[in-house]
Amino acid sequence: MNIENIEQPFIKIFPGDLSSNPMQRNTPKVLFSTVSPVGFPNPKLIAFNNELSEEIGLGKFKEQDLDFLGGNNLPKNIQPYSTAYAGHQFGNWAGQLGDGRAIFAGEITNQFGKKTEIQWKGAGATPYSRHADGRAVLRSSVREYLMSEAMFHLGIPTTRALSLALTGEDVVRDIMYNGNPKEEKGAVVIRTAESFLRFGHFELMSAQREYKTLQELADFTIKNYYLEITTDGNHKYKDFFEIICKKTADLIVEWFRVGFVHGVMNTDNMSILGLTIDYGPFSMMDEYDLNFTPNTTDLPGRRYAFGKQGQIAQWNLWQLANALHPIIQDEKFLEKTLNEFGDYFWNAHDNMLCQKFGFDKLLKNDEEFFTNWQGLMQELQLDYTLFFNQLEKINEKTDLKALFDEVSYTILDNERILKLELFIKNYSKRLEENSISKKDSIELMQKANPKFILRNYLLFECIEEINIGKTDLLDKLILALKNPYQETFPEFSKKRPAKYDNIIGCSTLSCSS
Known part of the structure; x- marks a missing residue:
């Protein structure tokens, strides 16, 4: 990989350096802190995404790259950092949060000029880890690596996974938060995205009344990721918010199309670019249930249940509107835009269902x-x-x-x-009542309805195998998820076996890393 080409434009734009005390929790008036990965002396590569690596401009994997994937022996041109953000968690203001397990390596530009951010997840504590250790366990890392790639191949906007490696150390976690901690294998994922900016980055600056930095952050985002916005003054921030609303609605409709349940749609887990981000207690839906949530932390209220994801997206956008108000300064516009979200979302949702059923238009x-x-x-x-x-x-x-x-x-x-x-x-x-042929109707259905989804029980089996040193199922799942609209492996196109009902780590998940 060409890791020497990694750059760090973000920290050039929003200065703030707490490297003298990298474990500090409160970082007021700062959007990032420099911090180094803890480094794992004996990492073991489990999976590497060569296709993605070449696409973003890093090239093919070489043995000497394993050090970088584990956060060791970094090139001199790299100064890792983590970002601060705020957020509403389960409907309550949580104040300053931040990249508790994520450390940015920087940004790479490919031959076509496309830029991609690269970060380690699970490479050690940051100033935003609160009282945690910044590590990640194997089960959550396997889930994120595979599911983010599965979503990409389903055609859904998402972060992506570059590598998955064991760290060589054990991490203690209480998987169900019930007083039964145990040691699990540690792992680290490198994930990529055009940007990892979240609603929470804007919420933090607004809550701290750092309106100048808030405006600079919005300008930076528009300049780099919203090239379609050509207006000036505060009208460009209105255009910015309107497009975010539509991108978010379109994303949630896509989740509904394939039966994806995020599980923890806090505002700090919402991408400013409309990407699926932060794969925690997610699940693909087996039996259809609008009230289904895979997240035990979300019980009994089921705030983030499958059928509520559109409603929660709108609620989160209200919080973003509040954050952006100081630079938009037009309450009526914000209210109108948010009130129109429902009509836009449900029209897109019903048109999506038409495709799933093979209807050529909504009647x-x-x-x-x-x-x-x-x-x-x-x-x-x-x-x-x-x-x-x-x-x-x-x-x-x-x-x-x-x-x-x-x-x-x-x-x-x-x-x-x-x-x-x-x-x-x-x-x-x-x-x-269709105006198309039966054949064309079937083709509509086949494009909208996957034959393969990455079910939780398959992830559970895969994790169990990797824990004992086997990767046969992992390799097969990687092949299957690349062609989700074809029945490549018929054995995966079956309903969840009854033996996996109510199994911890399979049917029952938590936010535990």
Whole structure:
């Protein structure tokens, strides 16, 4: 890899150096602190993303690169740093937060001029680690590496993973926060993104009344990541906010399309570029349930449940609007933009569902059709992904019970089958209103509905194997996630086995790293 080409423009723009006391918690009036990775003397590479490395301009992996991946023996041109931000966590103001486990190496520019930020996750404490150690465990690192790549290949905006390595040390974690800590293998991930800027970076400067720096941060973001904005004055900040709202809405619609549940949509976990960021207690949905949350920390309120993600996105945008108000200074504009978010989101959501069902356009009665479908899915406990895969196979001779028994997590008795038959009958009538052929309708469905999703039980099995030194399943999953709209491995296109119901670390997750 060409790590000598890594630059650090961010710290040139927003100065602030606490390297004399890198473990300091409070860093007022500062957006970043220089800090060094702890360094792991015996890292062991588990996975490296050569395709991504070449794409961003780092080139192919070489053995001597392992030191850099583990945060050791860094080139002289690199001065790592971590950023400060604030946020609302589970609806409450949490004050200053920051990169507690993330350390930036800097930025790389590829041959086409595209810039990519690079950071270690799990490479040691920063001034923003609070009372934690800044390390990461193997299970969370495997999950982030694989899921961020799975989302990318599904066509969803996301951060991406460059490498995954064992650190050679054990880390103590209480996985369910129930007083039962234990040692786990430590790991470090290098992840990349066009930018890791969050809503929380803007919230911090606004909360500290650092309005000049807030404006400089907005100008920096617009200049580097929102080239489509050409207006001047405070109107450019209005355009900035409007585009962020649309990017955020579009992202959440994509989550709904594939059944992704983030699990912890705090404002500090919201990307200013509309990327999926911070893969913690996430899950792809198995049985369809609008009230599903994979995060035990989110119980019993289920604030971040699958069906609430659009609502929470809007709530988070209200907090961003409050943060940007000092430079926008137009309450009516902000209120109008936020009130229009719902209409934009639900129109995009329903058009997305049309594609999943193979409808060429959204019709007046489709909202009622979708509502009836949601009720059917929840009552019959049908697998979200597999339901649409089965829907493609239906013809006049199809045995509906046999077809959908394979994708239901409950018993399809006669009463439920009658309800299913009625729905399919109504679905067939709705297809007749299409202005496209049956073949074109199926093609719409195949583009919108993945054949492979990275289910939690597969991640669980993969982590268990890596813990005993095996990577066969890891290698197979990496191949499968690169072609999610094809059934590359039929054994992965099946519903969750019953033995994984309510298993800690599989069906039951927490924010533990």
